[in-house]
Every structure is written in C-alpha cells, then in structure tokens.
Amino acid sequence: MQEILYGYRLNPITWAYISALMVIGIYFKFHRFWSVRNLDLCGLIAFSPALLMIYYGLVRPAPELVQGGYVWLFVVGGGFVVRLLLDPMMVRRPLLEPNLSASGLTFTGAALLVFLMANVITNPPERLEWLLAQQESPGAPSPGYQWFHTFSGYSNQAIQPADGSQPEAYRQAFVRAASSRAAAIAAHLAVVTGMVWIGFRHFNNLQTGMAAATLYLLTFYTSQLTSQVDHVVPAALLVWAVAAYRRPVIAGALLGLAAGMIYYPLFLLPLWCGFYWRRGEFRFVLGVVAALAALVAVLTFLVPNAEAFLAQIERMFGWRNPFEASLSGFWQFHASEYRYPVLATFVALCCSMALWPAQKNLGTLLSCSAAVMLAAQFWLATDGGLFMAWYLPLLILTVFRPNLEDRVALSAVWPVWRRKM
Secondary structure (H helix, E strand, O other): OOOOOOOOOOOHHHHHHHHHHHHHHHHOOOOOOOOHHHHHHHHHHHHHHHHHHHHHHHHOOOHHHHHHHHHHHHHHHHHHHHHHHHHHHOOOOOOOOOOOOHHHHHHHHHHHHHHHHHHHHHOOHHHHHHHHHHHHOOOOOOOOOHHHHHHHHHHHOOOOOOOOOOHHHHHHHHHHHHHHHHHHHHHHHHHHHHHHHHHHHOOOOHHHHHHHHHHHHHOHHHHHOOOOHHHHHHHHHHHHHHHOOOOHHHHHHHHHHHHHHHOHHHHHHHHHHHHOOOOOHHHHHHHHHHHHHHHHHHHHHHOOOHHHHHHHHHHHOOOOOOOOOOOOHHHHOOOHHHHHHHHHHHHHHHHHOOOOOOOOOHHHHHHHHHHHHHHHHHOOOOOOOOOHHHOHHHHHHHHHOOOOOOOOHHHHOOOOOOOOO
C-alpha cells in the first residue's frame, strides 16, 4: 500500500487494536451487556493476542512465545467449540442489528475489501516475514491435493525485481505469484458475497448478511493471513455449499471439492448426510462423489506413473498414520500421545452428527459445520489452529443467524422432479 498511499504502514499490533475497537463500536450491544452476541464478539477479539504471539515468536524467533500463542489459540477455540455445539439449543434469537446503518456497513465493508485485496497484491513485508517464518517451521506435508497446496505456496513468494540475467525465471515466478494471489482475491470475494447472499436469501435480511461479511473482513486473522490460498479457497467452497443447501447436488459438489483439496471437510459428511436424510441424500452423495472423481481424474493426466499416482491418492484422502507425521504448531511443544484421545473424541463427535440433533435445520448445519472444522484444528499435525478461515465465516454466520427451525430438508429441498426453485 505504500506505493499507492505515501507513508502508509499498519503493523499487526496497530491493526489488532483498531479492529477490536471497530468491532466493539459497530456490533457491541451496550444496552444488553451480557448477551450471547457480546460474548461472541469478545471471543473473536480474543483470537488476536494469540495470533500476535505466534507472529512475533516466529519472526524473532522466540519458541516460548509461539508455544504460549498456540495454547491461547486452543483455549479460545475450545470455548467456541462448546458454544457452537450448544447453539442448536438457543431457540430465542432476537434480532440485534449493528450500531451502524446499512449504508455505513456497505461503505465500511467495501473499503475494507479494497484495502484487504491491495494487501494481497503488494504482500507487505511484515506479513511476508510471518508467512516465510511459518513455512520454515518443521512439519509434514498437509493431507489433500498436492497441486493445490503447491499452488497455494506461490502467493507467499517474494517477487524480486528483474535483473535481466534470468528473464524467463523472473517471468515464471511472477506468473505463479500473480495467479495465486488472484485466486486468493477471488476466493475472498466469493466468501464475502456468499455471506451476503446467505443473509439475504436464507436469513431474509440483507443487512444481517452485510454485517456478517463486514465482521469477517474486520477480524485480525483476515487482515494478516489474507493471501493464504489453502485457507480461503476451502472457506469459499464451504460458504457456498451452505448457500446452495436447497440444491443437494451443487452443495455436495462444492463440499466434495473442498474435501478433495484439504481432506478435512470429509468429516462433515455424517452431518450433511444426516441433514439430507429425509430428502436429498442420494443427490448430495452423488455431488460429493462426482467432485472427488473429477479431482482424481485430473491426477491421472498430471501424474507420470502409477506409483506417484497412488501416493497422490493417499495424500488426497489422508490414508496415512496421523501419528507418524512430523509436528509443528501446538503439538511441536507437547507430548504427541495426547493426540490419540483428541483424535478419538473428534471422530466420535463427527460420527454422532449423523444422529444428533435428530431434527436438523439450516441453523444446525451452520453451527455444527463450524464446530467440526474448528475441532479439526486440535489434532492437525501442521500449525493446528491457524487455519481459521475454514470455520470463521460459518462461525460468524452462526453468531448472526435468526431462528431457522423451519429450514429443514423436507420443506426446503425441492423434490427431484420439481424444476422450479
């Protein structure tokens, strides 16, 4: 941004303060101090110190600061997991409008989006230091689509000025970085428009959708890890899967693409199949299988031999012992044996989603999907807790959602023979 606005510089600590004050000023309900909304906002703000500790611990480096940051991140995340699992029981959901008008929210959201996208393009030095330090930390390759993870890493590469000695290498590096950052910008636009659409179409309140999207742009995490393609592209797919929940084939295809890219959305299948059980389950499963089959088919053209192809399939579907991977993040500093009960609890939680709650609606789909993607952070071998985009939009939509008990599959999903929405 210094190339556009002379002297512009906003370090992470300054933005953490500014974003916290803006969140309180725009959304905090001062006349209902102990409302659940206010507690949710305080929880979202509480993520900022943890991310700052990890950032400065990686850049200095200071391992004890990184360790403390991950512990803080897990404590706040654990509180939100409990809150999300209890969300289906909160039937009284009064409309708490933001303190800013719809026009003010629109202007604020648009301005934040412009500055955010400019940061993706320019990649300020303070964020680039964070990303490069994070890449240098030890850790095993994440499960998922290898080509997607490789493409995601291009956005973190600093583009050196052309010196004339290697013009082709410079051109290739520039194209890779530019295409990856363009994908990050497109994914953020998809997340924001998806949240606005869900508010307008499914919450019947455009201002609620604008408020949720603006809060997503205001969060400290979004400003600091904006260019991470492997964070935001799966988030966009999950948001639009929720937006398209009335069309099971489309929702299944989007969820299948997200699962093929980063593997962890596969644990959402019991929940979503349970939601569509009374209508649309076969169409949903068909969409998931078609998306995964398409990704596998692409691999057959990109991978030169059968051995490499099988290795790619194993990585895509996570067919490996999760306890043999080298660790980074929280589990780098703690005994890995504790991951066994954490993983067992996570799997039990995901399987139980097929049956609980017995009557699933759109609100259940939002809160429990966010809970599953947040709970997955606790056993990730690599930087568990930092992939906040996987659940943050769904979490924010859960915070703002009205009562959605009538949005069940039996009434909201059209029969297969009916063409009109």
